Amino acid sequence: MSPNEFIAKWKGGGEEKRDAQSFFDDLCRLVGHKTPREADPEHTWFTYEYGVGKAGGGKGFADAWMKNRFGWEAKSTGRDLKEAYVQLKMYADELQNPPLLVVSDLRTIEIHTNFTNTVKEVHRFTVEDLADPAVLRKVRAMFHNPDELRPGILRSDITREAARKFAGLAGTLRGRGHPPQKVAHFLNRLVFCMFAEDIGLLQDNLFTRMVEGSQDDPDAFEENARQLFRAMHMGGRAAFVPVAWFNGGLFDDDSTLRFEREELRVLLGACQLSWDQIDPSIFGTLFERGLDPSSRAQLGAHYTDPDTIMKLIKPVLVEPWLAEWDAEKSILQPLMDKADTKGSRRGESPSVKGARTTAFNQAKQRVADFLDRLRAFTVLDPACGSGNFLFMSLRALKDLEQRIMIEAEEMGVPRQILGVNPRQVLGIEINEYAAELARITIWIGELQWMIQNGYGARRDPILLPLEQIQCRDALVNADGSEADWPAADVIVGNPPFIGGNKMRSELGPAYTTHVRRLYAGRVSSGADFVCFWFEKAREAIVAKRTKRAGLVATNSIRHGKNRKALDRIKNGLHIFAAWSSLEWWDNETPVDVSLIAFGPSPSPVGLLDDVVVPEITSSLTPLLHHDIAKAKVLASNKGRSFQGVIPRAELKRAKRVRLGLDLPEATFNLDGCVARRMLQGPATPLGEPVASVVRPYLIADDITDRPYDRYIVNFGSRDMAAASMFAGPFDAVANVRLHREHMDERNDRESWWQLSRWRPKMVAALEPLTRYIAIPRHSKHYICAWVHPAVLPDSAVVVVARDDDAFFGMLHSRIHRAWALRQGSELENRPRYTPSSSFDTFPFPNGMTPDVSAADLEAMPTARKIAEAARQLVQARDGWLNPDAWAEWKDDVVAEFPKRVVARPGHEKDLAGRTLTSLYNDPPAWLTALHDALDQAVAEAYGWEWPLDDEEILRRLFELNAERQGGAANQAREEAEDEDDA
The missing domain is CATH 1.20.1260 (Ferritin)
Structure with a gap:
């Protein structure tokens, strides 16, 4: 069909019911596209009346729809297209959010752009305008390539x-x-x-x-x-x-x-x-940073993108209301059928007329009552920042109100005036800047919604006072008592992200000590700051001051001591929707978060990472047959795994800036060449060798990368007089005092020459060994390595006090890895191995537990098989890391210290590329085969067939853990976890 033919046929317009599909078919022919019936007989991607029966109304979602292209709504010529656009926009989600929303009265066409995060544009033209090639190109783009209409400005x-x-x-x-x-x-x-x-x-x-x-x-x-x-x-x-x-x-x-x-x-x-x-969804955050760049730095504020916010608002707010509305429509429709407001009235008896009127009035009252409940519904964000969650919640409530009124009107119930308003969103925010910006975000967002949907702004006044956005601490009152939250129907928000071990430096020691004491017994000692919000939301639900909650946290919420916040939620409530680890970008920085919606629910079934599962556990995994988060510490495992030392030499930069301190660099570390000169110096006046306080030092990168040739000064428990006998090492750490005197912990201030955590129990456990097992706490790949006992491990390393190959093999097996990484915590989306969760709960094969000696293991055939597989793996791996042609081993200046590997001349670059990380990034066939043999040997020790998938491994291990006795060891588990992350 040519433009002139189309214009001649349709320039006079038409009636919706009689002409709408004919008009659309001709539009398809005009731009060289098959009609819906020709292109898609199965009605799956291009169809008329898309969504009939799903909305509960008479028209369906859209008069026409093409997947990933557009939604189309038609009206009779002369009708107001605003209402058609509002209706089409209301169903955008069900239309899979097409990039274009198109409305027409069969004489005028409006193409509304609907691209994410772009400035909205409206292309409006009449049938006669299609004679212009530029206008015709827009219609062709609508069918063939909507990106041609994408606005250039975001x-x-x-x-x-x-x-x-x-x-x-x-x-x-x-x-x-x-x-x-x-x-x-x-x-x-x-x-x-x-x-x-x-x-x-x-x-x-x-x-x-x-x-x-x-x-x-x-x-x-x-x-x-x-x-x-x-x-x-x-x-x-x-x-x-x-x-x-x-x-x-x-x-x-x-x-x-x-x-x-x-x-x-x-x-x-x-x-x-x-x-x-x-864009109100980012307006507040950006202006908050601009008007006061430091306003929320101490609270670790993160910008939450709109799509992420809606993931929580939908299950907590929108979907429950839609479910109620669906139930209400099933009552309204029979009433309106009985009322039959469009039916014939001739000869109708008074009783029939009365019944018709009664049914109509009942339906009208039910809709009014339903809307009144919606208009009384409140949402609280107890850490509202500059108002993103509140704006999105208000918009969701207004969308719901409009949808209900339109669908009720389609049934024949007269439309009411709008009633949802900004006073339904409540906030708590400690920062004055953010609190005022939250109010502005809500005002701007509501005004935009009203105008875009054709309602105009309210008057006298235009801006409703928003005193319910309170500027105060959400956890502690000014008098030091616990803060109360206002009652609200639901709680949503993005509480501040501060790690448990950073609270003192970020929030101050006095506040941190007080808030932990105030919530003791409810929030684990050392838990991240966000856990306090989860606990208070849980308490509000239990006390029936709120119905449901949906909060954002860093994804460490599902591990270790943080997980106890979710354990408490699971004790009586359900997590009905969650996203275990979700990445979005904040100020060009990736942030990994968990989203968690919880509350009372008649069924444990939940939506986890967009998949329906039988139940969501506190570790944000599906409950299939087991919840390993409930595994107990095993008495047989205690006292064998440790976190390495924590030096803590320098005051954190943020505190230095806050106190106005200009301090010199300080460290307990020594470069290899400096340490070796020191080690060759004279003994102390009392005859103690320097080697008793200067030791080789191991960090995680020494395992995953190449050795860093680093040493550390460790005076152990020596007092200052004894430490000062070692003149060189003591002088090397002298600057530490300048930093330590400003630190919070008394021991750090008073014993400044000592490592903050020098782990005497670990040192004692390693002393009799010929070697020990080292595991990086958080690395790209789970790896075990042998380390010489003279080497002091850093806190980023977990050490296991065993020196037998069989034990190494069990720890490096896939069976232990599956358990350890599921039980451990997570840091920036990297798995983290923790002594208390990963090791202490692990059920080793019967007869091969950590309290069994190496000699007893050697007597067991299955253990010897594991040991041999482990030896072959380590030998082959070490041969690849340091081939004789490229590397040589040199004695240290202290005979009791391990030899050092150095590159042979000309092979420095060759050797630099040989790291365990690069090896495991693309494992060669020989490495895979050696690991397979090791896994087979360990499975045989359990008496299991092999291979098994991870979920089956976890199920069997959990059952084995349940058979063992946790005993008194469990009483110390929380304290151990606190030490893990000290």
């Missing part, structure tokens, strides 16, 4: 540019000595003025004209701004232009700050941005 780009400009203005004003809060409040007013102007709430470009007219007259700008703010406070006039009543607390007075000419030019540039297209 909403996030506009928001970032706006934030950048205001960050510069904020810095200038703060540099003049204005209080930060006053600066932020003033700039927030300007931000809102520009937004209000672009959406038409400030008439005649009033604010931009005011800025333009004051470019060379800062005094005039200051006076004009005062006049405008006074008018926005209660309504009035500014520069003879009527100004509506805004206030809401933002325009509570007429105070201003002075801008000089250069700042006024920057402000004018900001006025040119499309403020109506600002």
